[in-house]
Amino acid sequence: MVIDARNQSDTIFHLVISIGGMAQSYVYVLSPTSAGAVPFLAQTNPAPFGQATYVANAPLETSEPIVGAHGRNIFHLMGNQSPYFPAENGFGVDEYALPEGANISQMHMLQRHGSRYAPGAAPPAAWAPGIANATATGTVFVGDLSFLNDWSNILGEDMLVPLGPKELFESGVLNYYNYGQLYDNSSKLVSAKNFLAGFFGLDWAEHANLIITIDPAVTGLFDCTRYFDGIFLAFEQADIWKNIYLKERTAKLRKLTGNYNWTVADSYYAQTLCSYETVAVGYSDFCQLFTYEEWEGFNYYMDIFANAGVGFVSPTGRAYGIAWVQEFLARNFWPGVCLEFGNDADIVAAMTAFGLRQFAEFLPVTGPPAHHQFVSSKIIPFAARLNIEIIKAPHKISARRSKTSAHHDDYICGTGETHYVYFILKQRTIPLHVSFEECEYRDDGWCELPTFMNVQMESLAKADYQYACFGNWTMMGYGAYTDGRPV
Template identity: 25%
Template sequence: MLFSILSFILYACVHCLHRRNTTTQKEPIPDLGLPEGVLRTWAQYAPYMPVARYPPPPLGCALQRHGARWPTKSAGEDYKAAVDKLQSVEEYHDENLDFLKDFKWDFDSDALLPFGADQSYAAGSAAFDRYSHLVGKENVPFIRTAGSTRVVDSASNWTAGFVGASDNTIKAEVNLVIPESGNITLDDSMCPNAGDGDAESDKWLAIYAPPITARLNAGAPGANLTDDDTHNLMTLCPFHSLIERAASPFCALFTNEEFEAYEYFADINKFYGNGYGQELGPVQGVGYVNELLARLTGQPVQDHTQTNRTLDSSPDTFPLDRSFYADFSHDNAMVGIYSALGLFQEPSPLDPKAPDASRKWIVSDMVPFSARMIVEKVECVQHLPAPRKIFVRLLVDDAIQPLKFCGGSNGMCTLSAFVLSQGYARSDGDGDFEKCFA
């Protein structure tokens, strides 16, 4: 059987990658001095860890999130406020809190962490190693990025890793930076009427956090922590660990079971924010899906939602003749894209008051830092001169998605069946996009 592969990768930052050989080696788990099971409870703040070994072609295309960053400015202020409460206490009754006597808050905000820069560089290097057969001096990847500095920096580091792995024979560069203030498919900023998942995740916070808050307040008399403070202190475990590249003392304040509850908070928040639990969640990914269909079919973009029609109509800013595309974006945008495509569907909405251990919607598997979705287009011929057949395969963090919505077999659909399955995107969201503004 002969294979010809076309690949797309979206990172959050989003990027594309392709493998030149058939190795199935998993990328290593980051060495932060903590068990993998703990890292995987950090939800969207987890470092990238493949969910499965990458199965080599037949098919290839990918989507990935940006590398690890500092907390956002507003979130960092909330985290610091919780730390300040603990540091105002004169005497701790829990020795695990003693480190706070000498702890200094010197966090930056929003920017890419050195750890995240290294993630992006490594992802670019892995992309070349996996998909170098798709590129050449005259056929370089086309690389787009959303305009946030941390996303642009992720794309630049990824590109440096890709070029470095080619021994500088491939002169790839970031081709297009798209501002996040206008029409854009790499951000979730174009649906002002969309709600968020705060109300639902707060229901779970009110269940899981009070016993932890009570324990922390007993260990720090007078701190008067709230449940929100508790959640913020738990979030410092992943952020501080990634900053220090070692296990943070904040992690020792909580048990593995408590981090599993913390993870479910994020699962709920994303599900009801940009996922299936939000009426206007999936429509936020429609524009990108229509761009993906254009690349897969080699036809102009047909979309009247988030796409920038000026950029998408020009071969300079949206070429259709490349074998390798890399896009860099944010986690919320990726969740909307997954939902528009029909990935990670649940038989019923997530229960804000009780986790389902069998759920597929697990944020740490979907959009950890440097997460990736890979979409592969492959032409196959069983026996020459039989006609070629074109298939699509889709992987998230190297785990093959079943693609039941297009009659997938072994995770593969024919291209025509995949295109037909995306009726929601091809109809501009069945009227949902207008609801974003009505």
């Protein structure tokens, strides 16, 4: 279990994880949290929004009429603030079943926490006082912004909203059905409570231990002193794009704000409130202020920020994620299932440290390139997860896979037992041959395990943790770093 670390935290704790009798210790920062208002969507929901037929209510109201959407869902365009959704299209390959006789021997999972309130230092908490002060001193918002005259921040801080446990519970149920037989019930697993409730049921405590002890040390995240160089770069470059995609919308909204000087920052805060209010109380008036194209712009803002912060454009991306790669390599010969829980940055950094260069393309601050692969809402929405399967097959499996039900033709006659590794991000296959030329092109995107392990020995060296985190290197401009390291 990994707890999301924030630098405004004032409590530090040490977490010991025990899996199958083997212990691993981590140090993390515990963020201050506070609960928000209780939803009452059955009373406050302004839907239906013009559907021709009855649509049963769901926990969130996501059918708001958005200009230019044409049936598309803007909640798939909110970057790392998107509620979890299975990707409709994958990363370049189709999904294939295991050939008859092949078996999954291990599964390693890195799971992000579910939907939550914003951190205390972020909007809405940092923005709401300005709006409250404006209305208290005579500002009258009109038109589409008139709801701000009575608006106040009803959200909590940095804790899961009710949708968050649901997302983790459903992930636990899904992973139980996919991998339940890999669990050795002679020992207890350690994991997050809501996931475990989905995986084991409400009696999960009979199968898992959570051990937390206080420790005065600092986290590994903040121990990497040069990590923040990449974060500052990420903020700087993402803001350039923000001023482009929100320029026209800001000018239109400013006409509705009276003597309040509505800026691009206000427009951006309003977009973030759309997602945070919706996952917290089910519906938000902020969503309809923007067109579908402007939501695409918001999503790309998150793409730039995540990639420059901990991805291949960051000088410390590999260093941030290398610890998880090292753990994967060290426990690769353990049987069964290994579950770890972290945040969005952990997933992106792990992908960077592995060297998944399919997601290494440069993202210009002038606008998104066509068909770019690093789409944050597709990679790291709330409750995102990266699953890695180790597959043992009695023979080599043909790189050209069959779609038939029997799969007898998938094996190559005359070959012996072969092990493969299979990456699944948000329930879709990552084709390993796209990132590693050593892995043969395969319809299923897998790679032979010995080949992949040899590649990862090189990744460990590339991360160069000591130099990346503490070295005397000069910070260069956006685009100078293309491999997640300061070279």
